[in-house]
Amino acid sequence: DTEVTQTPKHLVMGMTNKKSLKCEQHMGHRAMYWYKQKAKKPPELMFVYSYEKLSINESVPSRFSPECPNSSLLNLHLHALQPEDSALYLCASSQVTGANEQFFGPGTRLTVL
């Protein structure tokens, strides 16, 4: 199994809602990442987990809360988002954080109303 999966594919939420994005990989990778991508822009790194511990937080607002329950799963909990948070949220994984190649999941298209 050489893929990263993400659910849901699309999510529409109000500013007062709480929702979660999920990411799963079964490649035995020990590093997982959350990126945010706005239209016509490159992916922006949000968080890095290494061996299930948060190793990088790119000064992301606290309304985004990551969680890594085990080495295969990565969640992103969302609360009190703003319309400008609407974007494509991408999960990626790599063998370890020092490993070079990152593989992306299909993404979750998030719309905040």
Add this chain to the structure above:
Amino acid sequence: QKEVEQNSGPLSVPEGAIASLNCTYSDRGSQSFFWYRQYSGKSPELIMSIYSNGDKEDGRFTAQLNKASQYVSLLIRDSQPSDSATYLCAVKGYSSASKIIFGSGTRLSIRP
């Protein structure tokens, strides 16, 4: 100065021709270089990695790296309409903590 620079395009190439995509980077310590392809509305897909000076070929794709000039390129031979996408150049530094830095991407359009 941007860390990874690409021409945004669009780059229009006739079907069957060679498409040449270019990228420059500012960090001389960079060690790993990647090309991702991203179709509209989809996620980035890794198509080439290159770590040493010179050329690396994989099917119709050739990545070229020149660390002295801080330049990396991607050639696509026999371009097909299905190659129409945005190509993201990405660069990683030497340390294990180094992040991958993405360029803003070049939009490639293959015209029949």
